[in-house]
Amino acid sequence: MEKKEQLYEGKAKKVFATSDPALVIVSYKDDATAFDGLKKGTIAGKGVVNNRMTNMMMRLLEKSGVPTHFVEELSDRETVVKKVSIVPLEVIVRNVSAGSFAKRYGVEEGIPFDEPTVEFSYKNDDLHDPLLNDSHALALHLATKEEIALIKSYALRVNEVLEGYFLSLGVRLIDFKLEFGRLQDGTIVLADEISPDTCRFWDAATGEKLDKDRFRRDLGGVEEAYREIFKRVTEKD
Ligand code: ADP
Ligand code: UDP
Numbered sequence: 482m483e484k485k486e487q488l489y490e491g492k493a494k495k496v497f498a499t500s501d502p503a504l505v506i507v508s509y510k511d512d513a514t515a516f517d518g519l520k521k522g523t524i525a526g527k528g529v530v531n532n533r534m535t536n537m538m539m540r541l542l543e544k545s546g547v548p549t550h551f552v553e554e555l556s557d558r559e560t561v562v563k564k565v566s567i568v569p570l571e572v573i574v575r576n577v578s579a580g581s582f583a584k585r586y587g588v589e590e591g592i593p594f595d596e597p598t599v600e601f602s603y604k605n606d607d608l609h610d611p612l613l614n615d616s617h618a619l620a621l622h623l624a625t626k627e628e629i630a631l632i633k634s635y636a637l638r639v640n641e642v643l644e645g646y647f648l649s650l651g652v653r654l655i656d657f658k659l660e661f662g663r664l665q666d667g668t669i670v671l672a673d674e675i676s677p678d679t680c681r682f683w684d685a686a687t688g689e690k691l692d693k694d695r696f697r698r699d700l701g702g703v704e705e706a707y708r709e710i711f712k713r714v715t716e717k718d
Pocket of ligand 1: 489490491492493494495496505550562563564565566567660662672673674
């Protein structure tokens with residue numbers, strides 16, 4: 482698969498065209514940002530971990546009935562995926578209070594929920610990704626009613642599959658962010674990444690954070706945390 486011109490450079494990944502207009506190549510960088518891009522840094526080896534871990538998760542989810550953009554891993558950092566037009570919603574699923582949920586609603590982190598929650602943010606950097614509900618998403622024509630229902634059901638299925646999978650590695654899946662996209666024919670598929678950048682992982686025995694919160698909160702041991710979660714998923718593979 483030939484890599485052609487760069488279509489986009491984001492904070493964590495680059496996207497390249499290929500000879501096939503339906504496919505793109507995603508290239509994962511070590512660059513890390515947090516707090517709306519205010520905090521910047523590098524996490525050595527992150528691109529490799531996020532690329533390979535995302536692909537493992539996408540394969541597992543495909544087997545579990547969630548259609549994804551995944552096509553083929555090219556190398557440590559590069560993967561061929563189906564080109565989609567991204568639905569501009571960040572879909573966040575939570576099992577335990579943490580991060581912006583804890584802050585917004587004035588509760589401690591670490592409170593397990595009876596049922597997982599699903600929420601949407603409007604994926605719009607200029608507006609700082611504001612929280613929005615289904616009717617706002619409809620009013621803004623971000624997605625149709627049917628798409629919203631499908632996206633929510635896929636997101637909950639992803640949670641079911643990944644929560645059990647990570648528990649088997651001794652890891653609690655606290656929360657995560659998904660992005661979905663539309664193929665040429667309108668089919669909704671899971672896109673973007675599933676990695677320690679986009680999930681919160683807490684060691685089930687010690688509560689140790691094994692995700693990007695180590696970078697966001699200056700907890701130290703950032704590279705080690707990425708390596709540790711990667712070691713657990715690859716040893717299981
Ligand atoms: P950001 O844009 O937030 O800085 P990244 O650095 O991760 O994020 O850039 C990757 C971009 O590629 C994101 O905007 C993401 O929505 C988009 N993307 C993810 N999967 C696909 C895909 N299959 N087709 C097209 N774009 C995609
Ligand atoms: N998340 C993400 N990208 C974002 C916002 C959130 O990947 O732009 C992930 C984040 O890593 C966490 C979950 O979504 O696993 C919930 O994040 P939260 O809303 O608590 O926001 P944060 O505390 O990261 O600001």
